[in-house]
Amino acid sequence: MSTKDQILEKDKKETDDNNNNKKTTTSSQSSKPRSNKFDKVIIKSNGVCYITEGVIGNGSFGVVTQAIVADTKEVVAIKKVLQDQRYKNRELQIMKMLNHINIVSLKNSFYTSDNDEVYLNLVLEYVPDTVYRVSRHYSMSKQPVPNIFVKLYIYQLCRSINYIHSLGICHRDIKPQNLLLDTSTSTLKLCDFGSAKILIKGETNVSYICSRHYRAPELIFGSTNYTTTIDVWSLGCVLAELLLGQPLFPGENGIDQLVEIIKVLGTPTKEQIHAMNPYYTSFKFPEIKANPWPRVFKAKDVPPESIDLISKILLYDPSSRLKPVEICAHPFFDELRDPKTCLPDGKPLPPLFNFTIAEQTSIGQKLAKILIPSHAMNQIELPSPLFPNLAISSSNQSSSSNSNTNVTSNLNSHSASPSTTSSSSSTPNSIPVQSPSTTNNNNTTTTTTTTSNH
The missing domain is CATH 3.30.200.20 (Phosphorylase Kinase; domain 1)
Structure with missing residues (x-):
C-alpha cells in the first residue's frame, strides 16, 4: 500500500467531519x-x-x-x-x-x-465557559476578539503547556474547546487530558491523534516519534484562529488538512519532510510557494507582533518552533507586563506572574528578566531558583507552598531586550496494569x- 493510500485509509476512520467538537x-x-x-x-x-x-x-x-x-x-x-x-x-x-x-x-x-x-x-x-464559545460569539457578531483577550488567552495557554511539558507530558489535543474560561476574570484553564501522554524518547506513539484543524504536519506525515512540539503547533493554530475568526487550516479530512497547510506554508522541502518524519520518502507534492503571513491576515486588523509570533510557531521543522516559555517572552505579550494594563471593564488582569518553582526552573535566567517584571516579583513562588536573594516575608513563611507567596527584597532594576530564539498503544487513554x-x-x-x- 502506498503512503498516500495509507493516509487515505487512516482518513476513513474519521466518522465525524467536524470532530473538533467531538471530545x-x-x-x-x-x-x-x-x-x-x-x-x-x-x-x-x-x-x-x-x-x-x-x-x-x-x-x-x-x-x-x-x-x-x-x-x-x-x-x-x-x-x-x-x-x-x-x-x-x-x-x-x-x-x-x-x-x-x-x-x-x-x-x-x-x-x-x-x-x-x-x-x-x-x-x-x-x-463555566470555553475559548471556543467566546470566540464563536465574536465571530457571529462580525467582530474580532479584542487583542487584550487574545493575548491573555494565549499567554495563559503557553504557561499551562510549558508546565506540562516540563513534566514530560504532551496534551495531544490542544483546541479552543479544551480551553476553559472564566469570563468574569479572563482566567484560562486547560482541560481534557484524555489524549495526554508522557512521551519517552525512543518509544513510539500513535500518529492518529489530535483534532484535525490543530494537527501538526508531522502527525499527518505519520510520525510516531514526535515530540511535545505538536502542542506548540496546535497553540499556533488557536492563536491564528482567534485573530482570523475562523480556523487557519480548515481541512475536511486528513489529506485535505495537509493541502490547507501547504497552501499557506508552501510545499515542504525534503529536509523539512525528513525533520517531520525521516521514514516518509515516497510521497511527492506539487511545487507551491508559501503565502506570506501578512497576506494571510491582510483582511484583518492584527498587530504585526502577532504575525511575527505565528511565523515562528507554525513551522514544518518541529525543532525550529518556539518553546512555550519563549512564546510568553515574545513582544506580542509586552502589554500584559505593563502594570497599568487592565481588563476592558477596569478589573485587574488575572494572575500572570505567579510562577511556581517548577516553572521558574524551566524559564532560566535570561528569559526571567523579561517574563517577571519588577512590579510582579512579589507573585513568584519561593524559594526562587531564579532570584535566590529574595527573602520570604516572615509573616508568610508558613504559607510558602502557596504560588502567590509574598516576598520582600531590595531588587535591582532588571532590563533586557526580548528574546525570540527560536510507545504505540491501541488504547491511547490507558496505561496497562x-x-x-x-x-x-x-x-x-x-x-x-x-x-x-x-
Whole structure:
C-alpha cells in the first residue's frame, strides 16, 4: 500500500467531519440546549455526596455532568468515562500529577458500575465557559476578539503547556474547546487530558491523534516519534484562529488538512519532510510557494507582533518552533507586563506572574528578566531558583507552598531586550496494569430522582 493510500485509509476512520467538537470537556458546550427535565442523581463516594444537575458536555469518550457538593454547595464537573478493566486510566494518573493555576484541577475520583461496566468518575473544578464559545460569539457578531483577550488567552495557554511539558507530558489535543474560561476574570484553564501522554524518547506513539484543524504536519506525515512540539503547533493554530475568526487550516479530512497547510506554508522541502518524519520518502507534492503571513491576515486588523509570533510557531521543522516559555517572552505579550494594563471593564488582569518553582526552573535566567517584571516579583513562588536573594516575608513563611507567596527584597532594576530564539498503544487513554483499581466501588452509591429544572 502506498503512503498516500495509507493516509487515505487512516482518513476513513474519521466518522465525524467536524470532530473538533467531538471530545468531552468540563464546560457546557453542547449544541443542544439543556432539557428542562433531567434525572437528578445523588452520588455518595467516600463520605462525599454529589448531586448532579444535568449533562453539560458529551463526546465519544464519556459524558460530563454539572454537580453540587451537598455539604459545601460547591459546583463541580464530573466526567464519567467507561473504564477498560485491563488498563489503568492514563488521564487519572496524569491529572494527579498536575497543580497549576491554568490547568483544571482534579478534586476527587471514584468508580461506579452499571450493567457490569465499570466507569471512572473524575470530579473536576467547574469552569463555566470555553475559548471556543467566546470566540464563536465574536465571530457571529462580525467582530474580532479584542487583542487584550487574545493575548491573555494565549499567554495563559503557553504557561499551562510549558508546565506540562516540563513534566514530560504532551496534551495531544490542544483546541479552543479544551480551553476553559472564566469570563468574569479572563482566567484560562486547560482541560481534557484524555489524549495526554508522557512521551519517552525512543518509544513510539500513535500518529492518529489530535483534532484535525490543530494537527501538526508531522502527525499527518505519520510520525510516531514526535515530540511535545505538536502542542506548540496546535497553540499556533488557536492563536491564528482567534485573530482570523475562523480556523487557519480548515481541512475536511486528513489529506485535505495537509493541502490547507501547504497552501499557506508552501510545499515542504525534503529536509523539512525528513525533520517531520525521516521514514516518509515516497510521497511527492506539487511545487507551491508559501503565502506570506501578512497576506494571510491582510483582511484583518492584527498587530504585526502577532504575525511575527505565528511565523515562528507554525513551522514544518518541529525543532525550529518556539518553546512555550519563549512564546510568553515574545513582544506580542509586552502589554500584559505593563502594570497599568487592565481588563476592558477596569478589573485587574488575572494572575500572570505567579510562577511556581517548577516553572521558574524551566524559564532560566535570561528569559526571567523579561517574563517577571519588577512590579510582579512579589507573585513568584519561593524559594526562587531564579532570584535566590529574595527573602520570604516572615509573616508568610508558613504559607510558602502557596504560588502567590509574598516576598520582600531590595531588587535591582532588571532590563533586557526580548528574546525570540527560536510507545504505540491501541488504547491511547490507558496505561496497562495487572488489575484494575475498583476499591472505591465499595464506597460509592447512587440514587436517581427525576426533577424539573426551573
